[in-house]
Amino acid sequence: MTSSEPRDGRVRKADALATLATPAIDAWVSSASAAGEAHLVPLSLAWVDERVVLAVSGTSLTARNLTASGRARLAVGPTRDVVMIDAVLDRAIGVDDDEALGDAYAAQADWDPRGAVGYLFLVLRPVRVQAWREADEITGRTIMRDGRWSV
């Protein structure tokens, strides 16, 4: 392993945006029920117009938690080069009901959910984004606050 200096905020933002735009990348998506039970699953992600787009069955725990609470916390990247996103649900829409969104999702993900009965796109708006690799990057990890890039 090579060690390196902590990245500054601009580099972290550029790296985070590159990670989010990676073809066939997955996110760890955590959500919670109203009863306070955490759920966690890996899901393919598309990064479209500064939104995270997921495709899930409407009956999945993730869909149910997110449409009820409106919130999720996501991680993208390996555990020692993470992009953490706290996000709110902008909208949930059937996978066949927004052609441009479907095209954008299928262009980045390595599967195309269109035609899958009962599947939804969940469009999530980041409100906080953090990026760090190791302990020396904990300071300065928050690169978006309250929905605005701070770098």
Added chain:
Amino acid sequence: MTSSEPRDGRVRKADALATLATPAIDAWVSSASAAGEAHLVPLSLAWVDERVVLAVSGTSLTARNLTASGRARLAVGPTRDVVMIDAVLDRAIGVDDDEALGDAYAAQADWDPRGAVGYLFLVLRPVRVQAWREADEITGRTIMRDGRWSV
């Protein structure tokens, strides 16, 4: 990418145990507050006597959520070769208060939390374990139920 046949349950269990015993491996740890807010962080893991051991600050959201709810859901491994663990909290103990546990944690993790003020070991007992790589392994993914290996 090479494709392969879906693994049978015994192979998944052996692979999962090997993953959990990997030196310097991290888990994605999701927990939830009583108010239904999900939290997610990467944490170094040790696998000791069929328990997941984490080391966290007692003031962290993860410690607070877990000691209140007694539950977490963890993921170990990359998104396309996952071990998912639903676990309950067996005990939380100061990092300097159980020498054998501290030795075991430090032997697997690549840091030693002993001496860190206010840090706890969270000892988690798996109740359900799932292991899958891609969509063709969704069937048969549950290899532990109700705290017992089913394979």
